[in-house]
Amino acid sequence: MDVLLSTDKICKSFMGNKVLNDISIDIHKGECLALVGENGAGKSTLMKIICGIYKADSGSIRVNGKIVNINRPSEAQDQGIAIIHQELNLIPNLTVAQNIFLGKEKTRGIIIDDKNLNSEAELLAMKLGVKINPDQLVSTLTVAEQQITEIVKVLSQNADIIIMDEPTASLSIEETGQLFEIINELRKSGKGIIYISHRLEEIYKVAQRICVLRDGRLVNTFITEDTQIDAIVKSMVGQSISEFYVKHTYEVGEVAIRVENLSCKKEFYDISFEVREGEVLGIAGLMGAGQTPLARCIYGLDKIDSGSIVIGEKKLKNHLPSISIANSLGLVTENRKEEGLILQMSIKENIGLSPWAPISNQKGIINKKKENDLANHSIEKYDIKANSPHQETVLLSGGNQQKVAIAKVLATNPKVVILCEPTRGVDVNGKVEIYNIMNQLLEQKKAVILISSEIPEILGMSDRIMVIYKGRIVYEAKNIDLKQEDIMAYATGGHQNG
Amino acid sequence: SNSKESDEPNVKTSTGNEDDKNQDKNSPVKDQEEENDDKKKGYSIGYTCPTLNNPFFVGMMDGAQLASDEREVKLTMLGGDNDVTKQVAQIEDFISQGVDAIVVQAVDTTGIVTAVEEANEAGIPVFTTAETPTGGDIVCSISFDSYESGYNGGTYIADVLGGEGKVVELVGVLGQETSREKSRGFAEAIEKFDGIEILSSQPAEYDRATAMNIMENWLQTYDQIDAVYAANDEMALGAMQAIEAAGINDIFVMGNDGTDEALEAVIAGTLGATNGTPGYIQGYIAIDIAVRYLNGEAVPATIKERNTVIDASNIDNAEQILKGVSEKDWYWLEQFN
Amino acid sequence: MDKRKIWLIARKYATLAVLCLILVVMFFLTDRFFTIKNLSNVGRQISLNAIISVGMTMVIISGGIDLSVGSVVAMSSCICASVLSITGNIILAIMIGMLIGVIVGLINGLLISKTGIAPFIITLSTSSICGGITLVYTRARPIPLNNTPFKAIGQGSISFLPLPTIYMLITFIVFAFIMTKTKFGRYIYAIGGNEKASVVAGIRVKETKTLVYVIGGFLAAFTGVIYTSRLSSGVPSLGAGFDMQAITAAVIGGTSMSGGRGSIWGTLLGAVIIGVLNNALNLLNVNSYYQNIVTGVVVLFAVLFDHFIQTRVSSKS
Amino acid sequence: MDKRKIWLIARKYATLAVLCLILVVMFFLTDRFFTIKNLSNVGRQISLNAIISVGMTMVIISGGIDLSVGSVVAMSSCICASVLSITGNIILAIMIGMLIGVIVGLINGLLISKTGIAPFIITLSTSSICGGITLVYTRARPIPLNNTPFKAIGQGSISFLPLPTIYMLITFIVFAFIMTKTKFGRYIYAIGGNEKASVVAGIRVKETKTLVYVIGGFLAAFTGVIYTSRLSSGVPSLGAGFDMQAITAAVIGGTSMSGGRGSIWGTLLGAVIIGVLNNALNLLNVNSYYQNIVTGVVVLFAVLFDHFIQTRVSSKS
Numbered sequence A: 001m002d003v004l005l006s007t008d009k010i011c012k013s014f015m016g017n018k019v020l021n022d023i024s025i026d027i028h029k030g031e032c033l034a035l036v037g038e039n040g041a042g043k044s045t046l047m048k049i050i051c052g053i054y055k056a057d058s059g060s061i062r063v064n065g066k067i068v069n070i071n072r073p074s075e076a077q078d079q080g081i082a083i084i085h086q087e088l089n090l091i092p093n094l095t096v097a098q099n100i101f102l103g104k105e106k107t108r109g110i111i112i113d114d115k116n117l118n119s120e121a122e123l124l125a126m127k128l129g130v131k132i133n134p135d136q137l138v139s140t141l142t143v144a145e146q147q148i149t150e151i152v153k154v155l156s157q158n159a160d161i162i163i164m165d166e167p168t169a170s171l172s173i174e175e176t177g178q179l180f181e182i183i184n185e186l187r188k189s190g191k192g193i194i195y196i197s198h199r200l201e202e203i204y205k206v207a208q209r210i211c212v213l214r215d216g217r218l219v220n221t222f223i224t225e226d227t228q229i230d231a232i233v234k235s236m237v238g239q240s241i242s243e244f245y246v247k248h249t250y251e252v253g254e255v256a257i258r259v260e261n262l263s264c265k266k267e268f269y270d271i272s273f274e275v276r277e278g279e280v281l282g283i284a285g286l287m288g289a290g291q292t293p294l295a296r297c298i299y300g301l302d303k304i305d306s307g308s309i310v311i312g313e314k315k316l317k318n319h320l321p322s323i324s325i326a327n328s329l330g331l332v333t334e335n336r337k338e339e340g341l342i343l344q345m346s347i348k349e350n351i352g353l354s355p356w357a358p359i360s361n362q363k364g365i366i367n368k369k370k371e372n373d374l375a376n377h378s379i380e381k382y383d384i385k386a387n388s389p390h391q392e393t394v395l396l397s398g399g400n401q402q403k404v405a406i407a408k409v410l411a412t413n414p415k416v417v418i419l420c421e422p423t424r425g426v427d428v429n430g431k432v433e434i435y436n437i438m439n440q441l442l443e444q445k446k447a448v449i450l451i452s453s454e455i456p457e458i459l460g461m462s463d464r465i466m467v468i469y470k471g472r473i474v475y476e477a478k479n480i481d482l483k484q485e486d487i488m489a490y491a492t493g494g495h496q497n498g
Numbered sequence B: 001s002n003s004k005e006s007d008e009p010n011v012k013t014s015t016g017n018e019d020d021k022n023q024d025k026n027s028p029v030k031d032q033e034e035e036n037d038d039k040k041k042g043y044s045i046g047y048t049c050p051t052l053n054n055p056f057f058v059g060m061m062d063g064a065q066l067a068s069d070e071r072e073v074k075l076t077m078l079g080g081d082n083d084v085t086k087q088v089a090q091i092e093d094f095i096s097q098g099v100d101a102i103v104v105q106a107v108d109t110t111g112i113v114t115a116v117e118e119a120n121e122a123g124i125p126v127f128t129t130a131e132t133p134t135g136g137d138i139v140c141s142i143s144f145d146s147y148e149s150g151y152n153g154g155t156y157i158a159d160v161l162g163g164e165g166k167v168v169e170l171v172g173v174l175g176q177e178t179s180r181e182k183s184r185g186f187a188e189a190i191e192k193f194d195g196i197e198i199l200s201s202q203p204a205e206y207d208r209a210t211a212m213n214i215m216e217n218w219l220q221t222y223d224q225i226d227a228v229y230a231a232n233d234e235m236a237l238g239a240m241q242a243i244e245a246a247g248i249n250d251i252f253v254m255g256n257d258g259t260d261e262a263l264e265a266v267i268a269g270t271l272g273a274t275n276g277t278p279g280y281i282q283g284y285i286a287i288d289i290a291v292r293y294l295n296g297e298a299v300p301a302t303i304k305e306r307n308t309v310i311d312a313s314n315i316d317n318a319e320q321i322l323k324g325v326s327e328k329d330w331y332w333l334e335q336f337n
Numbered sequence C, D: 001m002d003k004r005k006i007w008l009i010a011r012k013y014a015t016l017a018v019l020c021l022i023l024v025v026m027f028f029l030t031d032r033f034f035t036i037k038n039l040s041n042v043g044r045q046i047s048l049n050a051i052i053s054v055g056m057t058m059v060i061i062s063g064g065i066d067l068s069v070g071s072v073v074a075m076s077s078c079i080c081a082s083v084l085s086i087t088g089n090i091i092l093a094i095m096i097g098m099l100i101g102v103i104v105g106l107i108n109g110l111l112i113s114k115t116g117i118a119p120f121i122i123t124l125s126t127s128s129i130c131g132g133i134t135l136v137y138t139r140a141r142p143i144p145l146n147n148t149p150f151k152a153i154g155q156g157s158i159s160f161l162p163l164p165t166i167y168m169l170i171t172f173i174v175f176a177f178i179m180t181k182t183k184f185g186r187y188i189y190a191i192g193g194n195e196k197a198s199v200v201a202g203i204r205v206k207e208t209k210t211l212v213y214v215i216g217g218f219l220a221a222f223t224g225v226i227y228t229s230r231l232s233s234g235v236p237s238l239g240a241g242f243d244m245q246a247i248t249a250a251v252i253g254g255t256s257m258s259g260g261r262g263s264i265w266g267t268l269l270g271a272v273i274i275g276v277l278n279n280a281l282n283l284l285n286v287n288s289y290y291q292n293i294v295t296g297v298v299v300l301f302a303v304l305f306d307h308f309i310q311t312r313v314s315s316k317s
């Protein structure tokens, strides 16, 4: 078989930590190889080595059988390797088209042909069946739209080897489906794809082979069709996970939060609901349906036009986030790097960041013991994998960053927690742990609003489900015997009822 | 009109009492010095001036250096970047260094006083050039102050214009003492002539390019300008450049200092005159007086420095006016009495 | 219509509106302002610092800052004058003067891009070093020139258009073209917008950044040479405050200090506002003590007004 | 051991090593340096600008910059002197002097936090305005004082320790405590590190930023008052270049110009390096021209050395 790319005994250490240990993988023509493993297993690092961002300490890379030296991203591109990075790599003040063709602009003479870039971007998007406006500034896009831009960017390169590091983490089912079609077509045209994801059901849909990384070692390679999910999970985490969505049910108490006729122009209209203590309300919807703005408005990050939010006795309107926290409302944002964490601060400092975190006396003087206790307690409780509480969060893997972001919000001891995409980019184990955290919250008579683009997660973890379509509530019901297809139908505007 | 300086009475009057007082004080130091008679060669002197990024003070440094070399003095000359706090630090460093005498030309004569007092306390004699600090004990101030300079300039221009005309003035740096005093002197001299009007005075940071821009703007603003007075030659040359470029040739430009370039311009006839402030000689006198004092000689409390406007009539003599420091030119000795 | 376009236009008009306001005020206050002579005067005065601002704008868009341009102006002026007075060769003098700017720019650029140390402190240090070298070389004395053909370079004019204004316009046209139409320009925006992403996209970030500082140094040196011609001498004290003026022009013109955003034409507007303001304050014979206050207030007003317009536009469209 | 600690220590030691190097060189070059008198001398000279650097460090860590501190020093000096010479009331004079700093800081802080306009341009404008007001108020004349008790504030000393040095130490201790041990300090780092995330975390970002500028202004005004006492007069030309000095001290001490990182004690090291360097160059009788060059080279060396150590440490351990 034609081996497009292979790595030979790649090793890599960061500050004495061995992150990759003798990794040898190969990728064949017309194949989609999945790379799975826990958060921090070393997947992204391996990919960054392949595409010239990091340099391996030892080992070699072959492209089409020849050993190649890749020292910078442009050299990887020259070798026909393209990558969708896990973190978005876009220039906020350039347009979608300008970003897609960045570094590869077509010129007439020395003049960049921006018109041509726009039309080509449009063409590409059409071919892929995605909707993007090539002339829009990237800074005005949603995360999902940015992710799509990244995908189009990589496809525009016409590379032989395409690496996708969690490309679907912020996509909804619809777009994910489209991406899989694209992948299949690419495969058919003889390209090789490396696909990284924490959603194992996705992997079953696209990948032919699965490599499992654990603690920087390649522990197993499976042929997809011969393997059960369980075996993969066991290989990844060292134990099997019997049940994924473990949702405990608790007695429902008082109304914890009530949202009345909330509207925000062009985002959502006339939204009303309430959530009681000990209850999870799941909010589903396609990307851009208005869930994120809704969460932001409730929390006070964006301004609302009309309506009100009542928490306990208190009515909030156009309030600051600090007021929300003071009234026991917490928000875990969907974008942990931009709005969740102060990346250069340590785990400890992030967890104790909020003015309401119990780490100081009344005068605002930090009590070292309280601070350490809080951090250690959170690290233990949420199973955050780190060298120490002093480690900078920028050095954590994504899943662990996510846990820190959640721990930071929960440190303020909120009664109502809004979780936006809480398991985005989190590994199997981590997801289970985050679900456990949700259960703990319920046990403490807290109310949870779960906003997620993963419908199985919504179905698995919610007491009640609300579906939003184009900024309006189109469905609301108790979560009894609901089916993924039904939710999907509502979310895409299929059924019309209230 | 080339003998202006000798006709003019001293505008700043220094009282006789002050002289007496200072001279009394000088005597005990004399005794002390006699003990270290064999140390009389090899004095070290610290000299701080407002800035060394300016040809005028470079000239002063050269004069001081010559005098120091002749007298085997170790000279430390520093510029204060026009920052009085920096000068204060420099004087403190001189004290740490253990210099035998300190010469100061202050950025700000009020702000420098405490530093002078520190030197006094450390028993180090202090000499000043140009403006005299408003306090502290100064052994001798070698003064040709900026007020006087401005006053002389004003009188000279009035004379050239025959008491009739419109003048513009390029001031140095706002908030800086010498600039302010020169400007005040100039204004007070012009005030004496009813026929002369100061159209505008603007600060040009002692900078040629800025002065050129301002002059260009003035040429747009005013239909008639008869003379330009600039607080230094750099600004005068900048103004001259603007006037030349505009193709005008009947504006009389006067500068201050007597830099080489200005003298050449006077020879070429493009620059009307420059108030030849002999920084070179000033630096030389300062060191000379300091060494005399250290050697136990009684020195007067003030030395009046000569100052001559250089124009076409005496340009041949410029070198002598500005740099004449051979022994026969030691006119300041006449002021010892 | 495309939001971004509206934004950009509104932003431009906001600054333009400030300029127009100043012009209208001047129209009513004095009839000296709108004369061909004064306008060509203003044109000449603006041009040299505007040329520096072009380089500064590019540096700031790339995410940096260059505090050494003032020193480079002085250094290139003195060295150009010195070479000219020694050799009498105009071309050689100009070339060597410009070379100084390129060398200093190269040193800045290499230090900044290789180490990632803050451009602020690197260029502040090189500024201090260059300033010192200039003083040592000249002993703080200007180097007078007496070369009539060389004078023409900075002092001449084509009918009422002074040569420096023509240089300025050419510089603006060339660099506005580079910034908007070429890959190099695009990459400067990209690097200032997100350096990591630019690396990932395969842009040669270090080389691009270095080149930006070289251009900044080159334009500063060019300004130094033209000043030398205008003043007919090499002046070691030249350039003080030019850095801040250039930055101010860029910021008034809409360049974001955090990089990634800005336009060369905006900077022209900024430079014109500053130049017209200086000219106006002189024409109106405003007491010099008040000039600082007025300048500060106008700059503040300009940026606040711009901010006001922008938030208005972005919340409307 | 904890990597981050090693990092921080290594960073501190890198700067400390530069300082030690200078001290060792001084030890061999002159015996005038290590005298109690000279050291107390250096202590006094460093202290006032070091106090300004504390405020500047906080402002930079919060992601901003303050170019108005120099003007605030002059303004508070003149107004303090003026009040003192009119009323003779020392307490009142000091209070009003400090109030000036608080007011300017408040204006800076409000403008910056409410509008989000670059602090660079806002503080540059307020600097220009304050400078103008000081000139207008004083007509550019210093205000001489003759108040012996007031003199003692800046000129006195406790045995060999000058009072300003004591003020400096207190300032450093207080603000190092605030920055490392209080929530307010933590928020300043957070805002400089990621402003959006700070808002989400419930930090009152605008208020915190405003307060940081107020502190910066307050410390500048405090310095102005002490200078007034030391110079026994209010000096309108005071403060030129103080901004850049303060920024340089902060950056040498490891504060990142892009915010979120830095330490008050690092700034002390930076300020001491600059102060010792100035003193050393004077003691060694280095020609003024060469002082610029040497200062530039040493600063460059310090930041490059620091960079070298850091990259070494992070790749080794």
Ligand SMILES: Nc1ncnc2c1ncn2[C@@H]1O[C@H](COP(=O)(O)OP(=O)(O)OP(=O)(O)O)[C@@H](O)[C@H]1O
Pocket: A014, A015, A019, A037, A038, A039, A040, A041, A042, A043, A044, A045, A046, A086, A395, A396, A397, A398, A399, A400, A425, A427
């Ligand atoms: N630049 C770096 N410096 C230090 N440590 C790093 C760096 N990059 C990665 N690491 C560490 O290397 C390990 C592997 O990280 P990597 O991002 O490759 O994991 P991953 O498998 O992609 O995880 P995830 O599923 O969360 O994306 C982690 O422990 C991480 O903390």
Ligand SMILES: Nc1ncnc2c1ncn2[C@@H]1O[C@H](COP(=O)(O)OP(=O)(O)OP(=O)(O)O)[C@@H](O)[C@H]1O
Pocket: A044, A045, A086, A087, A088, A337, A393, A394, A395, A396, A397, A398, A399, A401, A425
């Ligand atoms: N600026 C940085 N300096 C050092 N390490 C970094 C930096 N940025 C990222 N890393 C590390 O590189 C590794 C890979 O980063 P990447 O963003 O792919 O992983 P991640 O943390 O899982 O991200 P995501 O939030 O997108 O899921 C992570 O371990 C991260 O900690």
Ligand SMILES: [Mg+2]
Pocket: A043, A044, A045, A086, A165, A398
């Ligand atoms: Mg990863």
Ligand SMILES: [Mg+2]
Pocket: A039, A086, A397, A398, A399, A425, A426
């Ligand atoms: Mg991840």
